Amino acid sequence: MAKTRIVPPSELSTKSLLAEDYMKPPGYKTHNDGELPFPDGGLVGEVKASFDRLVGLFGPPGPGSSDHKTDVEWDILFDDGTMAWVYNWKNGRAYLGDAGKLPSQITSWHVGGKGLKCLEHVQAVLDESRRED
8 A cells, every 4th residue: 555745845956755655664573673562453455575585684583383274484573563474374394294385485475463554565565665675
């Protein structure tokens, strides 16, 4: 979902103003930066990204769940307090054995949290990284 912000008059110019110029992803930290609150909520949606892109953005993933339904997970706390986690679900080797995918083969990831804001934030980070390619 697109985010909008009111552009103060001091920032107006004759340049064409595009909404995408002002939809920068929020700042965040991950489980790699220290202990985060335990994520609360449930599945909110999915994002498309390679494992390598997620590692490049969020660092090495944490381990999967003890019930073997996930292989890897990233816990993300955004600057506005929104908590999200990105994970695979029942499609990896932890759950399916040799028939399952390796994390490096997964391109569709679940996003969990409370409300759509967590999905929007994760997608914004991914979108911004694609613009920088």
